[in-house]
Amino acid sequence: MEINKEALFVIENRVEELAVLFENIEQTAEIWELPVPLMMNINLVLEEAVSNVIFYAFEDELKHEIKISISLKDNLLTIEITDDGKPFDPTSLKQPDISLDAEDRPIGGLGIFLISKIMNEVHYTRKNENNILTLYKTIQYEPDK
8 A cells, every 4th residue: 555645834933833843743643653763863853954944044033934844655754844044055064073072073063964864865955045955764664454
């Protein structure tokens, strides 16, 4: 049986919105019967990616929308995060040298490193004045029999 599910969440660029997002993601995960360890990782990935958008993408104090689209097609989970902030390609960052002591490493860069370790693929595009970060994760999903 083919699995094809989609969900779209839209939040404002305020840190308080993260709690609402995570609650909605958790409800979706339960409905889709996704494994709990997977959802813990997805929440971590979303916290890193979306909080970076909230804190760094906008150069004004205006309200901006951040769209988080999640789809599951067979065993591929796809997350797309879209914002109209300043152009920024997190995939272009040099991987941090995690062999260095914490005080010897430059600040920043660990979030995208973490995301790239949890997800199978991470892609960035800029389209119609929007940043689009697309994350892919192959999962083992057992539908009800």
